[in-house]
Amino acid sequence: MRIDGREAAQLRSITIETGVNKYAEGSVLIAFGDTKVLVTATVEDRVPPFMKGQGKGWVTAEYSMLPRATQSRNQREAARGKLGGRTMEIQRLIGRALRSVVDLQALGERTITLDCDVIQADGGTRTTSITGAFIALAIAVDKLAEKASFKSYPITDYLASVSVGVVNGSPVLDLNYDEDSKAKVDMNVVMTGAGQFVEVQGTGEESPFSRSELDALLGLAETGITELIGKQREVLGQAGARIGEGSR
Amino acid sequence: MRIDGREAAQLRSITIETGVNKYAEGSVLIAFGDTKVLVTATVEDRVPPFMKGQGKGWVTAEYSMLPRATQSRNQREAARGKLGGRTMEIQRLIGRALRSVVDLQALGERTITLDCDVIQADGGTRTTSITGAFIALAIAVDKLAEKASFKSYPITDYLASVSVGVVNGSPVLDLNYDEDSKAKVDMNVVMTGAGQFVEVQGTGEESPFSRSELDALLGLAETGITELIGKQREVLGQAGARIGEGSR
Amino acid sequence: MRIDGREAAQLRSITIETGVNKYAEGSVLIAFGDTKVLVTATVEDRVPPFMKGQGKGWVTAEYSMLPRATQSRNQREAARGKLGGRTMEIQRLIGRALRSVVDLQALGERTITLDCDVIQADGGTRTTSITGAFIALAIAVDKLAEKASFKSYPITDYLASVSVGVVNGSPVLDLNYDEDSKAKVDMNVVMTGAGQFVEVQGTGEESPFSRSELDALLGLAETGITELIGKQREVLGQAGARIGEGSR
Amino acid sequence: MRIDGREAAQLRSITIETGVNKYAEGSVLIAFGDTKVLVTATVEDRVPPFMKGQGKGWVTAEYSMLPRATQSRNQREAARGKLGGRTMEIQRLIGRALRSVVDLQALGERTITLDCDVIQADGGTRTTSITGAFIALAIAVDKLAEKASFKSYPITDYLASVSVGVVNGSPVLDLNYDEDSKAKVDMNVVMTGAGQFVEVQGTGEESPFSRSELDALLGLAETGITELIGKQREVLGQAGARIGEGSR
C-alpha cells in the first residue's frame, strides 16, 4: 500500500481544464494530484535563426516553477539572472518529446512555443508538463488548421508521459514528492499513442538497478501512459480527430 | 458609455479566491475583470542583510507576468537574464505600499514575501496585485498570530489600489487594457481603510493634465478603493478582525 | 525654520552652466544646492528597433550616480553587472517626462539621449536631472534646427521638476537629503510652462497622507516649478525662443 | 558494415593515459577514437553550502568543450556569459553517475570535482567523460587513502558509460559523430562493475522506438561497458584494488 493509499499501478487523480487563457492559441490547466501546471501554446509565423529558409517549422518549450510552487520558497530564476541546469534540462526534454510527434515540414515556417508554468509541485512536474503540453499543442494546431492549409496534418500521434520508480523495494507508477524523495530508482518515460518509446530516462542515484527492475518499470509506465492518452483523447474530442491522419 | 458598457465610476467584476496554494502561508487568486493575478505570501524567520539586528521585520514583493499573459507572447525575464525596468518599478511599488500598513517592529525579525504572478493581463495588473497581495499578507499574519505573540498586531490598516484615467475626455475608474492604451492620463492610487493616500502616481505622457482633472481622478479612485476594501473585509472575515487593533 | 535656514517655499540655490562638454550636442551642469548633475544630450540619426519605419523620433534618458556621489561609496552598477530598480525607475521617469513636451513626429527619425550623471547627491537627484535634461535637450534641438527643417518646432513647452514633502509636520519645497530622510510624505512633481501636470508621484511609506496635505504639496510644487522654468528661460535665452511655437 | 569498418558491437580504439597534469590529485587523457577528453580530479577539504554539517562529502563534475573541438568553431560559454543547456545537462549527468558509486559518508567532508574538458569531439563526449572521470576519481581517492583514514573505502564499484543507437536500421555500439547525426534512436547508458544500471537515457527525436529495439540496445551497451571496465581495471591496477571493498 502506498503513502496516499494508491495501488502500485494507479495514477493520481488527473484533471484537465482547457481554454484557461483568453489570448493563447491553446491552453490547459492540468493536474496530476497536487501537481498543477498551466500550459499555453503560442503560434508565431517565424522560426528561430538556425531554422530559417528550410521551409520547416519548430516546436519548443519553456518551463518554470512559481517561487512558492514548493514547500519552501525558491528564488526566481529571473531574479538570479539565469536559468538553472534543472530548468534547462526539463525544457529541452519537453520540446524534444513534442517534436517527435510533429511533422515539422507539414507545419510550415511557424514556431509553436509551449509555456509550462508549474503553479504547484508535488512530484512529476515534467511528466505533467509534457502530458499537458501535448493537449495545448493539439488545440493550437487544430485551430491553425482552420485557416492554414497543411499538405498533411502536422501532428502524427498522441503523446504522454509518466514517472515510475522503485519505492520501498516495489515498482510504482506516478510518484508524488514524498515517494520521489525516497525512490531508489526514478524513471521518466514518454510514449506515443502507438505505444512506442520517445524518451526513457532512468536514474539510480541512490543505488544502481537491475535489468529486471528496469523491465518492471517500463511495463508500469506503459500502463499509465495508455490511460493518460485515453484522457487526452476524451478532452480533445473533435480537436484531436485529425491526429495521425498523415501516418495512416 | 465605456467600451465594455460600464459606468465611469464602476469597477470591473471583482473575484477573489483564497487558499489556492497548499504550501503558502497565505494565497489568493484575484481577478479585476480579465486581469488575473495569483499571489502567495511566504513567511520566513530571517530578514535581509540590511535589516539585520534591528529587531524589525520586512515585507517585500516580487512581480512577474507569465509569457502569454498578454495578447502576444513576451520573452521570459529569466531567459533574458534580467528583470526589466517595468517589473522592478512595479515590485518596488507593491512592497512599499504594503509596508505602509505594517508595523515592522511589531512583526519582529521575519520577512514576508508577496509573489504576484500575473496569469492573464487586461490592464491594472499592479493595482490588482496590490489589492490581492494585501489579502494574502493578512491571511499569513493571521495564521502567524496563532503561534507568535505580537506585542501589537502588525497590520495597522486595510489597503487597496485602483487605476483611474482620462479616456475620451472623461475620467473613468479601473481601466481595462483597451482604455489604458487610449488614456491621455493614467493614474494609480493606493489608499488605506482610513481613506488616506499611500501612493499617487499620475502620468500624462500623451498630454499634460490640469489640476481639476487631477481632482476628479482622485475622487473616482477614492470611490473604487472604498468598494475594494469592502470586498477585502468580506473575504477576510475573521482573519481580518485584528487589523488596525494596535492603532485604535 | 528648515534645517538649512530656508523658508518652506524656498528653492535651494540653483546654478546652471551650459556648454560643459565639447562633444555633446547639448550639455549642462546643474546644481540644486549640493546636488550636482551633469547632463549631455546626444542626437543620433536613427531610432530604436520598436520605433522603426514610423517616421517619428524618440527621446530617452539614462541616469547614473558616480560611486562617491553619496556620503558612503556605492558599488558601480557596471561592476555589479546590472542596473538597480531605482536607476531604472528614475531613467524611465526622466524619458517619459521629456517626451511629454516633444512632438516626436516633428522631430523626425532621430533619437535624442539625455545622459544624467549625478556628480554629487544631496536629495532631489531626479528632479534636478529632469530640470537640467530639459535644458540640454532644448540646446540640442535648437542646434539641430540650424540644419534640419522641421515642419513644426519639436519642443512644445518648457518643463521642470521639483520635490515637495511633509517634514516635521510642515509641507516644504525642494528637500535636501536630511529633510528627505525625515519626510513622512515625499512627492516629485513635473510640470510644463503652461502649468499643467506631467507627473505626480507621491509616496507615504512612513505614514499615509490626507487629501489636504496632498493639496498643500501640489501648491508648493507649482510655485517652485514656476521659478525653475523662469531660470530655464533665462539660461536658454534665444535658444529657447521657438519652444512651443507649434502649439501657439 | 559501419562507416568506419567496425562491427556492430565493436568499440572504437580506446586509449587512456594517466598522470597528465602535475597539479591534479588525479588526471587522465582518454580517447574513444577521435573523441579526446582531458579529465582532472581536484580534492578539496570543504563541501558546498547545502551539504555543510552533515559529515558527508560531495562529488561533482564540470564539462566543457574547447571552441575548436568540433568541425566548426563554437563560441566559448565564458564569452557568452552563461552555460548552455546541453553543458548543464551533461555535467549534471556526470556528477550524478559518479556519485552512484561513491559512499559520501565514507568520503567525509571533502569535495571531489571532476573537470572534463573535451579537446576534440567526434561523438560520445559524455560517455567518454564519464568513463575517464571514473579513472581520475579512483586515482584521487587512492592517493587520498594514503593520508586519510576512511572507515570504509569510499568507492563502491567500477563505473563506465557508452552510447548505443539505431543507425541505418541496426543497433550499433559507441557511435561516432557521423553515425550519431544519422541515428534514429540515441541512447547513453551508465553501468557499474556489477552490471547494474545507473543511467539509461534513450531518445527517439527522429522517430519513436519499440521495446525490442530498446532491448537490443541495452544488450549492446552491456557488452561495451564490460569491455570498458576491463580497460579501467588494467589502467588503474593497484590503484583500483580497494574499489568495492566496503561492499564485499
Add this chain to the structure above:
Amino acid sequence: MRIDGREAAQLRSITIETGVNKYAEGSVLIAFGDTKVLVTATVEDRVPPFMKGQGKGWVTAEYSMLPRATQSRNQREAARGKLGGRTMEIQRLIGRALRSVVDLQALGERTITLDCDVIQADGGTRTTSITGAFIALAIAVDKLAEKASFKSYPITDYLASVSVGVVNGSPVLDLNYDEDSKAKVDMNVVMTGAGQFVEVQGTGEESPFSRSELDALLGLAETGITELIGKQREVLGQAGARIGEGSR
C-alpha cells in the same frame, strides 16, 4: 610642429582642482588639455576577502568613461551588463601603479578606492587618471593621518604617468586623441618621484619599433613625469609633506 602647436617634449595645459566633492576623503578634477577626469578617494575600514587577517591594507581603482566623454556616444557598461576589456585593463593598471608607492603594511587594514570617472576624453585618459588618483590618494592619507597613528607614513614616493608615442616619425610627449590615432608606437609610462619606473607599456600595433625609438620615448616620458610631479608637489603643498618619510 604638432597638430596643436606644441613642441615634442611639451605637455598639454595641466589643471588640477582639489576638494571638488564634499563627501570623498580626497577628490580632484584633473585636466590634461581637453581630457578631464574626476577622481575621488574613498577610505573604508575593511579589506577585500583575499586580504583578510594579514594586517595589511589595500589600494584599488575603478575607471569609467561617461557615455558622451567621446566624439560619439558609447553605451554604458552598466547597461551592457559587463565591464569591457579596456576598462578592466586600465583599472588594473591604475591600482597596481598606486600600490607601488604605498606601504600596505603601514596603511593597516583599510581599503582606499580611487574612482576615476572620465568626464571628457581627448587621449591619455589612463595617464591623466593615474596622475590625478595619486593626488586624491595623498589627500585622503594626509587626512587619515590626523586620526590614525601610522607606524610609518604609508605613501613612500610621488607617482605620475604620461603617454609618449611616435607620430609622423617623431617621438612626442602627452599625445592627444588625434595624435594617438595616428601614432605608430604608443607607450604609457608610470614613474616615481625618485625617477624609477613603475610601469612601461609600449605597443607597436601599426608597426614594430626599434630599441633607439624606445630609448627616445623613455627619455621624453621622464621629462614629462618630472614636470607632472612638480605640479603634484605644488598642489599638495603641506598635504604632501610626509610622502616618502618612511623611506628616508
Add this chain to the structure above:
Amino acid sequence: MRIDGREAAQLRSITIETGVNKYAEGSVLIAFGDTKVLVTATVEDRVPPFMKGQGKGWVTAEYSMLPRATQSRNQREAARGKLGGRTMEIQRLIGRALRSVVDLQALGERTITLDCDVIQADGGTRTTSITGAFIALAIAVDKLAEKASFKSYPITDYLASVSVGVVNGSPVLDLNYDEDSKAKVDMNVVMTGAGQFVEVQGTGEESPFSRSELDALLGLAETGITELIGKQREVLGQAGARIGEGSR
C-alpha cells in the same frame, strides 16, 4: 644559480608539436617547461561587424586556463558568467601582437581566431601563448595560400614572446611560477624576426626599477626571443617559407 638550475639567460625546455587537432586549420601544443598551451587557429570567411566592407581581414585571440591548470583549482569563467580582467588583458595582448605581423589588407575579408587554452600553467602562459599562436597562425595561412590567391603574403615577419624579470636581484630569462612570484620586476616582451619590439610591458608592483635594470632585461629578452624564433623556423619549415615575402 636559479631555482631549477638554469643560467640567467637560459630558456626552459621548449617543445612544440603541430597538427594536434584534426579539425583546426592550424594547431600546436607548445610547452615552455611545465607551462603547456594548446593553440588552434580557425579561419572563417567573415569579419566582425566593425570591420565590414573595408576589404580587410582580422586576427583575434581568446585565452583561457583549464580550471586545474594551476596548483589549486580556479572556478571556470563560464560558470562565473564573465571573463576576468586578467583574461581580457591577455587575450587583447595576444591579438594585438599577432596583428603587428599580419597585413590585414593582404589577408582579405577573413577572420583568423587563435584559441589559446592553457592545459598546465607554470609561469609565462601569455608568452607561451603568443609564441605558439604565431605557429598555428602561420600553418593556417600557409594552408589558406593553397586555395586563396593573396596579392602579397599576409604574414610579414616572425613573432615570439618571452618574459624577463629581476629575481633575487638578478635579471633572468623566462621565469617559472616560483620565480615569477618572487620577482620584484616582471616584464613581457614581444619581438619580431627582424629584432623590433612589438610589446614591452614591464611592471614593478613590488618595487620600482631603474633604467639600467630595464636595459638589462630588454637585452635578455632579445636573446630569448631570437632563440624562440629559431625554433619556430625549424618547426614551420616549408610552411614558413613565404613569411615576410611581401616585405622583402
